[in-house]
Amino acid sequence: MSQLTERWEELADVKDELAVRDWFMGTSGNLAIKVSDNPLQFLVTASGKDKRKRTSEDFLLVDENGKPVNETHLKPSAETLLHVEIYNKTAAGCSLHVHTIDNNIISELYGDQGEITFTGQELIKAFDLWEEDAVLRVPIISNPAHIPTLAQEFSEHVKEDKGVVLIRNHGITVWGKNAFEAKKLLEASEFLFRYHLRLLEYKK
Numbered sequence: 315m316s317q318l319t320e321r322w323e324e325l326a327d328v329k330d331e332l333a334v335r336d337w338f339m340g341t342s343g344n345l346a347i348k349v350s351d352n353p354l355q356f357l358v359t360a361s362g363k364d365k366r367k368r369t370s371e372d373f374l375l376v377d378e379n380g381k382p383v384n385e386t387h388l389k390p391s392a393e394t395l396l397h398v399e400i401y402n403k404t405a406a407g408c409s410l411h412v413h414t415i416d417n418n419i420i421s422e423l424y425g426d427q428g429e430i431t432f433t434g435q436e437l438i439k440a441f442d443l444w445e446e447d448a449v450l451r452v453p454i455i456s457n458p459a460h461i462p463t464l465a466q467e468f469s470e471h472v473k474e475d476k477g478v479v480l481i482r483n484h485g486i487t488v489w490g491k492n493a494f495e496a497k498k499l500l501e502a503s504e505f506l507f508r509y510h511l512r513l514l515e516y517k518k
């Protein structure tokens with residue numbers, strides 16, 4: 315199997331799994347996976363699709379600027395520039411963006427603080443934080459409609475080969491060395507958000 319086909323299938327499988335979780339409400343969300351480093355090329359979801367469906371037009375190959383590599387009628391995700399930042403600045407191999415009710419509520423509750431932190435939670439180990447007093451810091455950025463501005467703000471938090479950023483009242487973006495790691499970080503983040511919101515309910 316070619317590298318392109320292999321990565322395509324891998325991303326399609328992740329997409330299916332996230333769809334089962336109902337994390338693509340209203341066509342939201344976009345996913346990307348790196349295919350080559352030199353030149354930098356990655357697959358990204360085509361814009362505006364129902365990401366619950368598995369079709370031969372789900373992804374297209376784009377370059378280091380997020381532009382289609384081949385002639386196509388498909389449009390790369392409107393948020394391709396965020397994935398561009400990740401692959402240009404890190405060695406990450408996969409990046410995932412979803413909108414959930416939980417990540418939106420967390421981003422609104424803690425947006426003014428610019429971050430939410432988690433400590434004393436087993437699942438922060440998904441981020442390789444193993445110490446007892448380790449703290450997972452999730453930055454929360456604003457959601458400008460102008461995507462290059464959003465990508466610029468996002469880029470300030472793209473420093474390591476894996477990471478997580480919340481976009482206020484919009485969604486989450488995670489990245490990791492491959493699809494397995496990116497999905498692990500996404501699931502861990504959503505677990506922490508859900509736990510936190512449930513705990514706040516009980517504390518009322």
Ligand SMILES: CSC[C@@H](O)[C@@H](O)C(=O)COP(=O)(O)O
Nearest residue numbers: 341342343344361362363391392
């Ligand atoms: C109606 S979905 C919201 C979109 O504006 C966007 O935030 C999103 O995640 C999906 O956009 P897309 O262009 O399909 O990748």
Ligand SMILES: [Zn+2]
Nearest residue numbers: 342343393485
């Ligand atoms: Zn989005």
